[in-house]
Amino acid sequence: MQLLPNDAKWIEGHLSTAEQEALLGDIRQIVAKAPLYTPTMPRTGKAMRVQMTNCGALGWVTDKHEGYRYQSFHPVTAKPWPAMPPRLLSMWRELAGYPHDPEACLINYYGPEAKMGLHQDRDEEDFKAPVLSISLGDACRFRIGGATRSGGTASIRLSSGDIVLLTGRSRLAYHGVDRIYPGTSGLLKGGGRINLTLRRVTRPD
Ligand code: MD3
Ligand code: FE
Secondary structure, three states, rough: OOEEEHHHHOOOOOOHHHHHHHHHHHHHHHHHHHHOOOOOOOOOOOOOOOEEEEEOOEEEEEOOEEEEEEEEOOOOOOEEOOOOOOOHHHHHHHOOOOOOOOEEEEEEEEEOOOOOEEOOOOOOOOOOOOEEEEEOOEEEEEOOOOOOOOOOOOEEEOOOOEEEEOOHHHOOOEEEEEEEEOOOOOOOOOOOOOEEEEEEHHHOO
């Protein structure tokens, strides 16, 4: 385990190849029921470069008028999100250090040209809950800074099987994906990168 700025934790190579393949099998089943779609940004309606879907009770979506939010159903099919696979629940219980289960798992798919600009994740009610990120497929350059846009940032190369746990001060850190390194993993037949983020959305009572 390595510490990143503001107490973010990087667990390099956490998942074995067999575990990555098993998790990918779970993801394929989810995507068969809840297809990846291209979200559009609020106000501008511009397409994001990353394709998304979700599993769990709640999923993160964009809305042209209402901005970003969580909802219980797929915005294209209108069906409830598929359940969170037991494998993901166990990983959260093992690693998150948080006494309540996650409610959402956002699944991001990056093609070779995709990236994600520097942003904060602040659509959840409870910032005391960590975010657990799992990388699968091609490696990427991931950038993380502090709680303001103006501060310095650190860049790391995230590879298939790596975990990043955003706890404490890092929970509100600016972060983004600068680039994908195509052809660096054989896990996904067509190439590209999948990132899973497990999140608690509502404040537990
Ligand atoms: C730091 N995803 O879905 S994962 C996102 O690789 C997102 O797809 C990126 O940023 C990806 O919102 C980065 C690592 C990550 C996830 C959530 C964070 C870093 C974070 C929340 C707070 C601070
Ligand atoms: Fe994010």
